[in-house]
Amino acid sequence: MELQYGDFDIVGENYLAEKINVTKKTSFLKSLQEKPYISMGVLLIIIMGCAFSGVTMNHQPTYMDLRNINAAPNRTFYFGTDSLGRDIFSMIWYGGRISLFIGILATVISTSIAVVYGSISGVASELIDDMMMRFTEIALSIPSILIIIFIQAMIGQSNPLSISIVIGITSWMNISKIVRSEVRQIRNSEYILAAKCAGGKFFYILKRHLLPNFISAIMFMVVMNIGSAIATESTLSFLGIGLPIEIISWGSMLSLAEKALLSNYWWIILIPGVFLVVTLFCITNIGDYVRKKNNKEFSNL
Amino acid sequence: MNDVIYLGKKVIQFVLVIVLLSIIVFYMSRLSPGDPLMSYYGDGVERMNTAQKLEAMDKLGLNAPIYKQYIDWLANAAHGEYGISYKYKQDVTVVIGDVYKNTIILGGLAYTLNFLLALLLGIFCTLHEDQTIDKIICKVGVVTSCIPSFWVSLLLILIFSINLGILPSSGAYALGQSNNLTSRIGHLVLPLTVLVLSHLWYYTYMIRNKLVEEIRQDYVLLCKVKGLNKKQIVYKHCLRNIMPSYITIMAISVPHILGGTYVVEKVFSYPGLGSLCFESAKYHDYNMLLVLCLITGILVVFVNMLAQVINDKIDPRMKHDRSEIDWNCNTATSI
Numbered sequence: 001m002e003l004q005y006g007d008f009d010i011v012g013e014n015y016l017a018e019k020i021n022v023t024k025k026t027s028f029l030k031s032l033q034e035k036p037y038i039s040m041g042v043l044l045i046i047i048m049g050c051a052f053s054g055v056t057m058n059h060q061p062t063y064m065d066l067r068n069i070n071a072a073p074n075r076t077f078y079f080g081t082d083s084l085g086r087d088i089f090s091m092i093w094y095g096g097r098i099s100l101f102i103g104i105l106a107t108v109i110s111t112s113i114a115v116v117y118g119s120i121s122g123v124a125s126e127l128i129d130d131m132m133m134r135f136t137e138i139a140l141s142i143p144s145i146l147i148i149i150f151i152q153a154m155i156g157q158s159n160p161l162s163i164s165i166v167i168g169i170t171s172w173m174n175i176s177k178i179v180r181s182e183v184r185q186i187r188n189s190e191y192i193l194a195a196k197c198a199g200g201k202f203f204y205i206l207k208r209h210l211l212p213n214f215i216s217a218i219m220f221m222v223v224m225n226i227g228s229a230i231a232t233e234s235t236l237s238f239l240g241i242g243l244p245i246e247i248i249s250w251g252s253m254l255s256l257a258e259k260a261l262l263s264n265y266w267w268i269i270l271i272p273g274v275f276l277v278v279t280l281f282c283i284t285n286i287g288d289y290v291r292k293k294n295n296k297e298f299s300n301l
Numbered sequence: 302m303n304d305v306i307y308l309g310k311k312v313i314q315f316v317l318v319i320v321l322l323s324i325i326v327f328y329m330s331r332l333s334p335g336d337p338l339m340s341y342y343g344d345g346v347e348r349m350n351t352a353q354k355l356e357a358m359d360k361l362g363l364n365a366p367i368y369k370q371y372i373d374w375l376a377n378a379a380h381g382e383y384g385i386s387y388k389y390k391q392d393v394t395v396v397i398g399d400v401y402k403n404t405i406i407l408g409g410l411a412y413t414l415n416f417l418l419a420l421l422l423g424i425f426c427t428l429h430e431d432q433t434i435d436k437i438i439c440k441v442g443v444v445t446s447c448i449p450s451f452w453v454s455l456l457l458i459l460i461f462s463i464n465l466g467i468l469p470s471s472g473a474y475a476l477g478q479s480n481n482l483t484s485r486i487g488h489l490v491l492p493l494t495v496l497v498l499s500h501l502w503y504y505t506y507m508i509r510n511k512l513v514e515e516i517r518q519d520y521v522l523l524c525k526v527k528g529l530n531k532k533q534i535v536y537k538h539c540l541r542n543i544m545p546s547y548i549t550i551m552a553i554s555v556p557h558i559l560g561g562t563y564v565v566e567k568v569f570s571y572p573g574l575g576s577l578c579f580e581s582a583k584y585h586d587y588n589m590l591l592v593l594c595l596i597t598g599i600l601v602v603f604v605n606m607l608a609q610v611i612n613d614k615i616d617p618r619m620k621h622d623r624s625e626i627d628w629n630c631n632t633a634t635s636i
Contacts, residue, residue: 143560153582280447
């Protein structure tokens, strides 16, 4: 018997015709779980609103309207006014600039210190490395709020710049530990040796070879640091050792809260705080996403 | 014999760290601007002439070079004299002696509660990993950990003290009722709630992460094949294995919770070391600040070493592997 064409099914013969058009359909909800689009969007709105505060404000934030002290939220004052008669809606956008600025500047300072310190410690000899790490441990052993109080007491009256420096120099230790352990793993690699032999200086090697290697490991901590710097600033200002009331930031707005508490003016406390918390939450979410991108394993349980 | 050497090493390490810490803090406190005379004599300083000022400086020991001042201070400290608080015009130890118990009560309770709840929640989340309930807890946890503790305090005061009027908003006890237990407990509820709310998630998260990592080990598969159920595996095997990490987390969280306690104390005007800290920072009361820093530092270093010793005892692998200890309590995550 002869075999003929058509006796057999040729698997996948006309695959082109049968091909079902499967575009990988990821539902909207699923993609939300993967990337923090909502957080990014909200954060973007807040940042934009603060950056272009001239457009978003509808009152002069520093103007003290003595006829409208402690006004509840109404049509002219969307979020009410505080006990100095300033419009809270405008203050939030205006003050957000300083809060965000402090968050970013403090993080830049702490990250640069951490990267340089950690890299030096990573490439140094055992003894120096050990000493440098012991120092970070000592520095970590005092609650950072205590160090900040101490330095603040030394500086006296503070401004946004000084407060970001203070926060910056008290929050680099954690990052530097990671930088150091990452550098320690790669410091004997051939390419670094080669760069050294070719006459590369420390900072050149740091920028060119070390930094790209550990940047992903510290990235999420850097993001988180922005959030904690903003939170620290607001805590300090609230407690009266940070920014004075005249310099508007989310923290110094809340420092009027104690008076507002007694008379139950909830909007003075609630509204700036909600902005602060939403911002912090968005930053944390983004930081978490950065971290999660790196590790995912399956359970044996 | 080995134990003695081991312990001796730890003690020497401890003393060295403390001495270093005291030197740093002492120098910082003496080099800082601000007029201690002003805080000691108040407005009286303006009426003094130069000779009187010098005499007063002499009396407070502010004229000698700093290293000499440090040695003097150290010698006095050995007798238990830590100097005079410029603000309260009393011995620092007396002022601290009045209030330190309040901080221990608040901080200690917060610490215990946090870690009990964190362990329970961590186990619960691990058992239900990636299920809806776990996801909900994680989201709520992240939200609570984002909220600055002073703001939670404000909200709670607003709700429970001002509007509902059921809980007091400040102090450690009602006026003149320092021995009244109910009054004390009533005053503890809000600060404790704040401390637990704002710290719990950090530790739950770290414990959950450790456990989640642990259940990916091979031995868990073996246990499962042998027929143990989930709970048995986690309670009998995994928990034991993460104990060293748990203890390390407990140790590194001491400065964290202590710092939180200080802030909360200040917000609730709870008389304790924290309120004292902020007061002395405001009035340039460096003798006080110095002692407070030292107390905190000593406590933290001691706890860290204790944790190391315990870990070395229960898990001999740790002895050679100190770099494993991670210190990232400030950023809510372990890597």
